[in-house]
Amino acid sequence: MRKRSFLLTTGLLASGLTPLALASPATAATAKFVDDFNGDGHRDVVFGDGTATVGGKKQAGAVVVVWGTARGPAVAVKRSLITQNTPYIAGTAETNDFFGTKVTAADMSKGGYGDLGVGVPRSGKGGALHILKGTSAGPSTTVTSINQTTTGVPGTPESADYFGYDVSAADMNGDGCPDLAAGVPGQVLGESLCYGGVATLLRGSKSGLTGKNSRQFDVRTPGVDGDPAQANTSSHRR
DSSP: OHHHHHHHHHHHHHTTOOTTOOOOOOOOOOOSSTTOTTOSSSOOEEEEETTOOBTTBTTOOEEEEEOEETTEEOTTTSEEEEOTTSTTSSSOOOTTOOTTSSEEEEOTTOSSSOEEEEEETTSTTTBEEEEEEEETTEEEEEEEEEOTTSTTOOSOOOTTOOBTSEEEEEOSSSSSSOEEEEEETTOOBTTTBTTOOEEEEEOOOTTOOOSTTOEEEOTTSTTOOSOGGGGGGOOOOO
């Protein structure tokens, strides 16, 4: 799957596909699937390739959305390309940004469409994740960006934290609002665990995903498996 997604993304970049080549708008309705980004009742396919070359910048990263139809994914005609050179995405494609290293989907805004979560572990200082709200025309051009400077999010951003190295969405507390877990493998723990790493849980709400009530989990958290003494031997940093 990793190789196939890489080849697909590389091919789209090479073909000069215009970013945000969205499918025709569909009538808004409650999405049957968390990965139905335009609410047309068909599952879409999203590929994240953090190693893609964008504008000559190696490993800048890209995300490709292939729109679903009654006959399956419409690879040839209905797809969009999102990178940090896309006008509404914060930042600019740079070498080793790894935009789209991991992606996830859920109706995080409770709007009836699948929303797209994109991890950017080398964005700015410490990494970030972007939430693209689903609409009848697909992922919105209004993007919510969350990092360790966001109010309520634990931690202090450091250059090798890699916030958003991994992202996964699900309703973890059963309140009907999807939450999102962001991996931060390079997070320093205290004064001695240089490569301890944490998972940051961002709580969902009826107004969408924010930093409010976020929690941080690591090997020191009661009930979490792991030996803090071994954390310094980790090597997650690229």
